[in-house]
Amino acid sequence: MHAITNSGWVEVITGCMFSGKTEELLRRLRRAEIAGQEVAAFTPNVDDRFGTAAIGSHVGRRIEAGVVDTEDPLPGMREALNGESVVAVDEANFFSAALREACDELADDGRRVVVSGTDQTFRGEPFDPLPALIATAEYVDKLRAICTLCGEPATRNQRLIEGDPAHYDDPTIMVGAEESYEARCRHCHTVRRD
Secondary structure, three states: OOOOOOOOOOEEEEOOOOOOOHHHHHHHHHHHHHOOOOOEEEOOOOOOOOOOEEEOOOOOOEEEEEEEEOOOOOHHHHHHHHOOOOOEOHHHOOOOOOOHHHHHHHHHHOOOEEEEEEOOOOOOOOOHHHHHHHOOOOOEEOOOEOOOOOEEEEEEEEEOOOOEEEEEEOOOOOOOOOOOOOEEEOOOOOOOHH
């Protein structure tokens, strides 16, 4: 909580895949624990890459997390909370617009809420609910990766299907990692429309 105002707030960590969003989220949680703050972490019920009750980074760091409903996360969060002052949510892009409302309510309760998620779909379009979270958060950090083709700073998620760029009409959500996605710059990012 802010020492002067005794209020909570929302922090958003965003960027493309492989930019270190979850690693940064885990770093902030470790620092909160070092400071003696109680931490609660949550993950969507659709992301099981690192185990169903954990937040994990691509470099192998993990923290136990509660699994909550993507359509209505607040009831599950409230049920799991036991006075923690720091609440973390990973993979915000898998949640509905209800996540913004949940984050606002938790911050209004005086909690520090740290949210991580990619802000663009594989098409290079805004990935809801991140735009609303970014607009209403007190703090926002946008991270970049390195383009796998040219080495420039990457801000886009390149989805690959059997090594080729995905088609524009493919589903927006497809859980995956290195086997399905690459970080790309604006110039190297491609979406098939044929």
